[in-house]
C-alpha cells in the first residue's frame with residue numbers, strides 16, 4: 438500500500454507529474470541546451486504562465502533559483518546594506534534572520550507570540566527592509582492581506598520581503614503588498630524540490646541597483662540580467678521548470694485553488710471542533726494558515742504511528758512544538774478522497 442503524504446514539505450506530488458516527466462524525456466527537455474531557443478521559449482512561457490495563473494503584476498520580475506534558503510541569502514547579500522527587521526514567531530522566520538546575520542548584515546529581531554498579530558508599533562524607522570513569513574510552516578501561523586496592508590501603511594517607504602514558501606501556488610497573493618516574494622516548489626506547487634521562484638518589484642530592483650552588489654554567482658543583478666534574456670546564470674533545473682510550466686498550464690487559476698483550500702480548511706475546522714482529543718496549536722482562527730495546519734495531541738507519537746498504519750503520513754511537529762503537535766499540509770495536490778481517509782482516521786482515533 439502506498440502511503441498518502443500530508444507532510445508540509447516535501448509534500449504530495451501533483452499526480453500529473455509522472456506523465457509530464459515522461460513527456461519531458463520524450464521531448465528532449467532533459468538534455469536541452471540551456472542557451473538554445475527551445476530553452477528560452479520554455480523559460481519565457483513558464484514566466485508568463487506564472488504571471489497569468491498567480492496574478493503577478495507585469496512590472497514584477499521573476500527569477501528561478503534553487504531553494505527558498507537561497508532566496509534568504511540572495512536577499513541579504515544583494516538587497517540589504519543597512520538593517521533588515523525580521524518579525525517572526527517560528528523556526529523559518531528565525532532561520533532567515535540567522536542567514537542575514539551570518540553573512541554580516543545588521544538585523545533587528547522582533548519575536549512575537551503565536552496568538553498575536555504582528556506588533557506594528559515595533560516596526561523600526563531604521564530598517565530598510567521588513568521581513569515576514571507569510572505562512573510560518575513550523576507552526577501553521579499566517580499573515581493575512583489586512584495585516585500586510587497595515588505593515589505597509591506603518592512604513593510606506595520601507596521595503597517588505599515575504600517568505601511565501603508555504604502559500605505561493607495555493608493562495609491568491611496580492612503581490613503589490615510587498616517587494617520581494619519567494620517560494621520553493623515542493624510545498625503548494627506539488628513539485629519535486631530543487632527549484633524556487635523569486636519575484637521582485639521595481640522598488641526592489643532599484644534598491645539592488647543602488648547597492649550594485651555583483652560579487653556572487655547568484656547576485657540578484659546578475660540573475661535579473663540573465664532572466665531578462667530568458668536565460669539562467671547556471672545550468673538550470675530544466676525538468677522542474679518544465680513541470681512547473683505543465684502543471685500551471687493545466688491549473689484552474691489561483692482563485693479557484695484558494696477557494697478549494699479554504700473549503701477544505703472549513704472542513705478541518707469542523708472536524709477539530711467535534712474531536713475531543715485534538716486541538717489547534719493556534720487559538721485565534723484568524724491567525725491560522727489555510728495551507729498548513731498545526732494541531733496538538735497529548736500523545737502525538739501514538740497518533741502518528743496509528744496514522745501510518747492506516748497509510749497516512751502526518752507531518753512532525755517542528756522546533757519547540759516537536760513533541761506536542763503534528764502538522765497537516767492543506768496543499769492543492771492532495772485529493773479529496775485522501776482527505777476523506779484522513780478524516781475517517783482522525784474521527785476513529787479517540788485515545
Ligand SMILES: *Cc1c(COP(=O)(O)O)cnc(C)c1O
Nearest residue numbers: 446504505506529574602603621
Ligand atoms: C520549507 C520552507 C523553507 C525552506 O525551503 P527550501 O526550499 O528547503 O530552502 C523556507 N521557508 C518556509 C516558510 C518554508 O516552509
